[in-house]
Structure formats: structure tokens, C-alpha cells
Amino acid sequence: MLLSALGQSPNSVWRRYSVSEGALETALIRSGSGPRVPLDRSHPSPTRQGEKLMLASDRWQSPSFRDLVKMAAGGRVGEERPGADRRGPGLIVRPYRPGDFRRVRRIFVDGATELATPAFKRSARAPSNVRLLLASGGTVYTVTASLAWAGLACLAFLALVYLAGRELYAGYVRERLRTDMADIEGHYLKPPGAGFWVAEVEAEEEEEGRVVGTVGAKMSPGDPSSCELSRLSVDRRYRRHGLGARLTRKVLEFARAHGYRVCVLETTDVQEPAIKLYQKLGFCVRSSRPGPAHPILQLLTKVSFCKLELSL
Structure with missing residues (x-):
């Protein structure tokens, strides 16, 4: 079982370690604590990685014990930040900072533009578009008597539907990048x-x-x-x-x-x-x-x- 071990340092910053239960037990025994170290299992982790263990803060003051837990965990993973919302290992929700600007815009752009694919799949199945697809293929076949050309006409229509969806979301992204996403502080913080x-x-x-x-x-x-x-x-x-x-x-x-x-x-x-x-x-x-x-x-x-x- 993989456990998240948290210990409190003297400056009241919680430090997180991912450690197997066996390795943690070994660290406890080697430190002379054994099962006497209180382990609070009343706060299950919201993920499937295991349980959260709160190591007694007085034991955490021992440098040797901290070193043993670090050794068992294979190194530090992170630390709690004051005011951060933590409900899962390794992820926090915090207020926006100016240094986040480029990454925030990239997430927004990627999230919006990737909707072109599900939009295409949905619109391609729409009854009106199915009728237009069959009509375009049938018309070309009537004129050319060629299944190949009729198939190409159908593919061209589907490509047009895809490009329409892509342009729809691309236009939305362009508009947002010119407005609120161009000045996040001015629109959301001030x-x-x-x-x-x-x-x-x-x-x-x-x-x-x-x-x-x-x-x-x-x-x-x-x-x-x-x-x-x-x-x-x-x-x-x-x-x-x-x-x-x-x-x-x-x-x-x-x-x-x-x-x-x-x-x-x-x-x-x-x-x-x-x-x-x-x-x-x-x-x-x-x-x-x-x-x-x-x-x-x-x-x-x-x-x-x-x-x-x-x-x-």
C-alpha cells in the first residue's frame, strides 16, 4: 500500500512524502518509535493511492526520524503552502498570480480548440447534415457516374463540417484572447x-x-x-x-x-x-x-x- 506521510517541521510547514507502509514501519522501528508513534488514519485520501498518515509533531522534531522517513519515501515530494486548498496529493488550488499568465492562456486555448473534434462528431450525425452528405454524394454520382468522385464529394463535405467546427471555436478563442484573457488581473482581480x-x-x-x-x-x-x-x-x-x-x-x-x-x-x-x-x-x-x-x-x-x- 502506498501512503502519504505528512510531518510538521518546526516552522509549521507540512511536508509530504509518498512512502510504502512497510518502509514507513521500518523507519518508525529504527527511530525507536515503533507503534507508539500516533498515526491518524481518520482522514482518507480522496485519491486511490492510499491513506493519509499524520505523524506526531513531537517525533517529527527528531532529525534522525525525518531523515529515515525521507529515505523511506525516496525524497521530498512537496510541502503545504499557507492558504492553499489541498484535497488531493500533489495538487493545490490557489489564487492566480501574474507569473501564471502564459500557462493559463495555454490551458484555455488548448481546452477550447480541442472541442472541434467532438463538435465534428456530433454535427456529422445531425439529420440535416446526413441529408446534405447524401445529397452531395448523390448529385456528384448522377453527374459523373463515378463512385470514386461521389466518395470524394462526401469526404469534402465532411471536411467542410470539421473546418466549420474548428473555425467556430477558433473564433471564440480569438475573441477571448483579445478581451478578458488579455488582462486577467484587470478583469478578475481588480x-x-x-x-x-x-x-x-x-x-x-x-x-x-x-x-x-x-x-x-x-x-x-x-x-x-x-x-x-x-x-x-x-x-x-x-x-x-x-x-x-x-x-x-x-x-x-x-x-x-x-x-x-x-x-x-x-x-x-x-x-x-x-x-x-x-x-x-x-x-x-x-x-x-x-x-x-x-x-x-x-x-x-x-x-x-x-x-x-x-x-x-
Whole structure:
């Protein structure tokens, strides 16, 4: 079993070590503590990696014991940071800092542009596009009497549908990079009732921590009682581990603390996993509308924008 051992140093900074149960027991015995060292197993880790063990702080003052645990763990993994939200080993949610700018924009761009593929798969199955696909292939076959040319016509139509979806999201990204994502501090940190947070992988040794998730919140235009959640995005390598839910809850906690009555957000109907996540957290779909894209792009992609709402 893999355990997360945490010990408190004299300056009250918690240090984390990944260590096997057998290796930790060996360290305890060698230090002369054995089973007398209190191990608190009442706080299970939210991950599947094992349990969290809180080593007695008085024992942690012993340099020899610290060295033994480090040896058993194979080195330091990270340390707690004051004010950080930790609910899983190696990941924290903290307020945005200016040094995060480039990485935050990269996560946003990657998360938005990769939606072109699921948008294509969805729109290619739309009845109206299936009819257009068959019509284009049938027309070319009637004119040329060639199955090869008819097949090429169908492929060309599918390529057009894919490019339409790609352009739809690329246009959205360009617009956001010119507005709020061009000045995150000005849009999310300086205005009252607004905030921006990032999820970060903790630093190893002297290496810089890496941002792997983002979310923002601000007052909804024209409605001071409503908080708008936006820019929720998670690096694809860190998805399906509850990080999106953690970031969303961070915004909900912020909204309640600032007296908002409602939290709203808008997302495309292509993002079905995200919509299910929001609904699981209590959001309800209130309305749906066509996107602001060019009519031809809208015709081919069939993408709609869904507004979700949660009463706080």
C-alpha cells in the first residue's frame, strides 16, 4: 500500500512524502518509535493511492526520524503552502498570480480548440447534415457516374463540417484572447466581487510548480446579485480526477462569501461531460441559444450555447 506521510517541521510547514507502509514501519522501528508513534488514519485520501498518515509533531522534531522517513519515501515530494486548498496529493488550488499568465492562456486555448473534434462528431450525425452528405454524394454520382468522385464529394463535405467546427471555436478563442484573457488581473482581480484561481501541481525539489487548471468568477453584467463562473479548464492529463469539481466549488464558496444569490455560467452543448458535472453540483439548464457565429458555421455545426444557473 502506498501512503502519504505528512510531518510538521518546526516552522509549521507540512511536508509530504509518498512512502510504502512497510518502509514507513521500518523507519518508525529504527527511530525507536515503533507503534507508539500516533498515526491518524481518520482522514482518507480522496485519491486511490492510499491513506493519509499524520505523524506526531513531537517525533517529527527528531532529525534522525525525518531523515529515515525521507529515505523511506525516496525524497521530498512537496510541502503545504499557507492558504492553499489541498484535497488531493500533489495538487493545490490557489489564487492566480501574474507569473501564471502564459500557462493559463495555454490551458484555455488548448481546452477550447480541442472541442472541434467532438463538435465534428456530433454535427456529422445531425439529420440535416446526413441529408446534405447524401445529397452531395448523390448529385456528384448522377453527374459523373463515378463512385470514386461521389466518395470524394462526401469526404469534402465532411471536411467542410470539421473546418466549420474548428473555425467556430477558433473564433471564440480569438475573441477571448483579445478581451478578458488579455488582462486577467484587470478583469478578475481588480474589480470587486471577482476572482481567478488556478490548480497547480506541487513543486518537486527546486522545480517550479505547474498550473494544470483554471477558473474565474465575476459579477454578471447588469445583475449585482449574480456571479458568473467562467474560464473553467483543466489540462487533459489531469482530467477525470475531480479537479473540475474542485475548481467549481471554489467559485461557489467565493460567491456565497461575497453575498451573491445566484451563480450562472454558459457553455456549449458539445461539452456534455462539463454539463453533467455542473448538474451534479446543482446547476440547472435554464436556456439554450444559437452561438454568435456566422450563419453558415451555425448551420453546419449545430452548436448551441446553454445557460446554467444555481441558486446559492
